[in-house]
Amino acid sequence: MKAVCWMGTNKMSVENVPDPQILNRRDAIVRITSTCICGSDLHLYNGLIPTMEQGDIMGHEFMGEIVETGAGVDKEKLKVGDRVVVPFTIACGRCFFCEQKLWSCCDNSNPNYWIAEKMMGYSPSGLFGYTHMLGGYAGGQAQYARVPYADVGPLKLPEGIPDDKVVFLSDIFPTGYFGALNCDIKAGDTVAIWGCGPVAQFAIRSAFMLGAERVIAIDRFPYRLQMAQEGGAETINYEEVDDVVQTLKDMTANIGPDSCMDAVGMEAHDDGFMYKLDRAKQALKVESDRPIVLRQCIQACRKGGTVSVPGVYSGFADKIPMGAFMNKALTMKTGQTHMMRFMQPLLDRIQKDEIDPSFVISHRVPIDLAPEMYKTFRDKKDNCTKVVLDPWAN
């Protein structure tokens, strides 16, 4: 089959690889019909998260049809022919964490848990196509994928609903929603969201669903800011203001947003001195993350407010303003999304026409063009917001 493989930093290539096989009793094989490139993939593309190996198959946002199931898959829940969307977090469904619905913290799904334990104390769940530290599972930017614990994660889809509307249930729609939920929004709240990427776009819309009165979205790309406005947000182009934190003060009568969301993560961009310092440290591998946005979130948040961090961090970040965090009595909430909590409820919203997630798609291309699209998406060229790959088109 065709698969997008990580061949080193800034090197993706489409390779012919063997079709996946059932390796465990609860596995299933999915024939993939749509698969996407995510902002999280860019951290791997840019070589910023350790434990990738040349030849690893990328991708964690995919959907398709079940073509094979292992002997241990509950046939009531999943069978050959079912059309499913697959969550990017791999969860066993039976450990303490899964029972608490902390799906992205599953205790059993990461065979390489001990690598993650060295860095983080304890290991989160395995993820598709996302480093050996997080399981080393082959990803879904391919024609087929093996899905472990197949009767736990994949969500069965109703007939007739097009891929474009449901494929983002694999990650970014639930992630945006979880980010908004983590803002602890109360009616009338103002939420500031850094980044206007696909995750943030869903976070903006979810924040309104959860009762926010104002959403202020921050980025520098006009086409992304415009999409945020279409979702009802006010926007700040951070390149056009002197100081984002001051601008937010001015916009909120000197109170500050009730919650601040970092939907950017470890590769934030900025023109300031700290950015250059962080970049240099990242290049020298003395700091793995550039927490520019996280710092701003903590500074900007109103007293007693909440900082929500859906943006991905991998290791260590410097100069986090702990004094502000502590003295302003802030709360921080974060995590890889506990996908299985949100997939069904959000599918319901899609079916009720409350939202059509396909609005984020800017590019639909055959899988062979994936290497170019990685570059376009990274550089935010050609008004690129979200790339959907067709594994079968030529």
Add this chain to the structure above:
Amino acid sequence: MNQTIQSRDYDSAPCASKTTERKVGPIIAGTSMALLGLSRRSKSGLALALAGGALAYFGSRRNASEDEVLAHGSVLLNCSPQEAYALYRNFEELPLIMQHLESVTKIGQGRYRWIALGPMGTSIRWDAEMVHDREGEFISWRSLPGSDVDIESAVRFQTAPGNRGTLLSAVTRMDPPAGKLKRIAAKLLNTFMIQQDLRRFKALIETGEIPTTEGQSHGPRSRMTAALRVADPTRPPKGDSEMSEVFNAKRRIA
């Protein structure tokens, strides 16, 4: 634990039959203090176990030598102590879970012959007799004279605080003879390895399988990666794929 969360029907894993009432096992006095020490949450747990527990337990009968290896591990299992005990007590199946074990065979009168695989096709054999065997609570065995190594092991099953399943703690002590066997034995027993074995045990009892990516598809690997894989000292002598084949063929569970 909120039982409604577990209302899903998971009948392929042994813990699916988890009973709603978990019996709090009586604290085993005396010899099992080692494991009690290990289960203490404090940082000094290990120290305690080593000072007053495991050594006291293991050391009371013989003089500990310098070469003695003491390794331990613990896991929280989402099942009852009885279920955990039942899977563990089935020694003959332990090689399916424990990477270095080649076979365990019953040789009668509560005795078992254990064979562990070392590097480069070497192996170590010992015959062991049961010392304690209390259902749902405690198992210990020790090697008999004439074995390749002097080794003993104890495993304790306790209801976890808050009724969150079973706390399994294991300690193994080995006093290898000098020479070649000593070098092999040293590669067969350490805390990292025990912990890995226990994680596989946990995965199996909770999910009915052991997670793996061995045998999955990938693009061309670099020579460097291949070389690193060979050089990786933590890489088990038996590949996971081989393991899961054995599992699929032989596993009696579910």
